[in-house]
Amino acid sequence: MDAKLFVIVVTHNSRQVLPLCLHALSQSTFKPAGIAVVDAGSSCTQYLEDIAGEGLFIIKERNIGYGRANNLGYTVCPGDAQYILFLNPDCLVSPTALERAVQILDEHTSIACVGARLQGFDLEKQRATGRLDSTGIFRSWYGRWFDRGQGEPDGTNYQWPQETPAACGAFLCCRKEALAETALAPDTIFDPAFFLYKEDIELCLRLRDKGWRIVYHPAVQAMHARGWAVQRSEVPYPLRREAAKNEVLLYRRHPSIYMLWALAKYVLVRLFRL
Numbered sequence: 001m002d003a004k005l006f007v008i009v010v011t012h013n014s015r016q017v018l019p020l021c022l023h024a025l026s027q028s029t030f031k032p033a034g035i036a037v038v039d040a041g042s043s044c045t046q047y048l049e050d051i052a053g054e055g056l057f058i059i060k061e062r063n064i065g066y067g068r069a070n071n072l073g074y075t076v077c078p079g080d081a082q083y084i085l086f087l088n089p090d091c092l093v094s095p096t097a098l099e100r101a102v103q104i105l106d107e108h109t110s111i112a113c114v115g116a117r118l119q120g121f122d123l124e125k126q127r128a129t130g131r132l133d134s135t136g137i138f139r140s141w142y143g144r145w146f147d148r149g150q151g152e153p154d155g156t157n158y159q160w161p162q163e164t165p166a167a168c169g170a171f172l173c174c175r176k177e178a179l180a181e182t183a184l185a186p187d188t189i190f191d192p193a194f195f196l197y198k199e200d201i202e203l204c205l206r207l208r209d210k211g212w213r214i215v216y217h218p219a220v221q222a223m224h225a226r227g228w229a230v231q232r233s234e235v236p237y238p239l240r241r242e243a244a245k246n247e248v249l250l251y252r253r254h255p256s257i258y259m260l261w262a263l264a265k266y267v268l269v270r271l272f273r274l
Helices: 018-026 066-074 097-107 176-182 199-209 237-253 259-272
Strands: 005-011 034-040 056-061 083-087 091-093 111-122 127-134 137-139 145-147 171-175 213-224
Touching: 005 018, 005 066, 018 034, 018 091, 034 066, 056 066, 083 097, 083 176, 091 111, 097 111, 097 171, 097 213, 111 176, 111 199, 127 213, 137 199, 171 176, 171 213, 176 199, 199 213, 199 237, 237 259
Parallel strands: 005 034, 005 083, 034 056, 111 213
Antiparallel strands: 083 171, 091 213, 111 127, 111 171, 137 145
């Protein structure tokens, strides 16, 4: 397998999780050509000095948002890289995850992105939660986007490859050719208007509009210590507001009747802090 894979990890106050993420990558059966760690405005960046190593690019920037930070990481991607893995710092890949993702992209040239079977990870107990985090992103009948399987027991469910509307950005392994074809501008893969949340969905919709496929594959596995609280009431209001705002923006970019749901949600969040 001669394909080259480049990994981009965006961090923000990720001191606790980044070493775990990088250690998991080091145990991979498929070695990436390089890793870009883009720090977006951490209050202390000393921990980044402790992880410096061969093949690791460290970029420090103010908090420019998740999408812009990924775009910045993309600028240092080697020209001969075929695949790009956008990986959250709280995502721990299984030893074979990269190998399986690259194999799938090698064998199926119509696939732009491969999403993983993400299992929950408890940072305090340092072990899997036994529950799923995401098996692809889907849309409900009235327009709400959701991670399929989130919170369900990690068992025999969703054990088949499937084309999905979108894939979770915590682990998004993409064909560089597809990204370049659908880029908004040179080196602008993610829409910079999305500061945080829904940028992964927007990218997937843009790729699908051009005829590319987004696929969930259960053989590609990782654990995700998701920062988003399970109960909506536990999520800080500014984050709920940002998510609701970006849902409206998503349907401005990709017009749909579901804009009615997005507008209603945004109004409720702004007026009643729901």
